[in-house]
Amino acid sequence: MRVSLSFEKPEGSGLCIMVDLLRASATITSALDSFREVIPVGDVEEATEYSRMGYVVAGERGGETLPGFLANSPLEVREHSGDALVLTTSNGTRILESVESQALVGCLNNLDAVASAARNLSDEVEVVMAGVNGRFAIEDFLCAGEIIRAIGGEFEEYAEASVLAVQDRSMVDDAIRKSRSARRLRELGFAGDIEYCLRRNITENVPVYRDGRISLI
Ligand SMILES: O=C(O)[C@H](CS(=O)(=O)O)OP(=O)(O)O
Ligand SMILES: [Mg+2]
Helix, strand or coil, rough: EEEEEEEEECCCCCCCCEECCCHHHHHHHHHHHCCCEEEEECCHHHHHHHCCCCCCCCCHHHHEECHHHHCHHHHHHHCCCCCEEEEEEECCHHHHCCCCCCCEEEEEHHHHHHHHHHHHCCCCEEEECEECCCCCHHHHHHHHHHHHHHHEECCCCHHHHHHHHCCCCHHHHHHHCCCHHHHHHHCCHHHHHHHCCCCCCCCCCCEECCEEEEEEE
């Protein structure tokens, strides 16, 4: 198994795992408990159009929930159900739109499940950190490190660095709690989401993005 790590967009065209720990990956993973599929859309206008058609919509910009939408929150979306959830977020949904083939969605909540699915699907996987508006985000790097360690195999150097960074779990948790993204979410009243996103292996859900939709693998 060969594992690489990249930032913002996949460098190859094979299997990838999109990691946006706070919060798009966790929201998508959680939503698939109560929705058959998630439709990720890049812009607010398109999501609003879906809303007019009667779809349940969720989304934010800069962490702030869009008016009339559910929050990009793993805790909030699981209180709703339906056939499809339309989701637009600042980073995660935008990254998925740049995926050419298929992408799994990974977070700490589904850490071992997504690692095992990747191993079953391919002998090469690229983990893609979403970041925040083009900037490195430590929470995505550390989450990627835990997923890459769980996948195992041969790591390219960036991937290896992420694994070396996650030797101490309490340091990982502290760094994520102190991240710019977490601070911003706490200011907006989403402290509960941060703690939820830090929980390891609480679900077997492995979301897969293909042909513009996300469903369980
Ligand atoms: O809603 C979130 O947690 C973030 C907001 S921000 O742009 O990083 O402030 O969006 P996401 O697409 O989940 O990174
Ligand atoms: Mg994020």
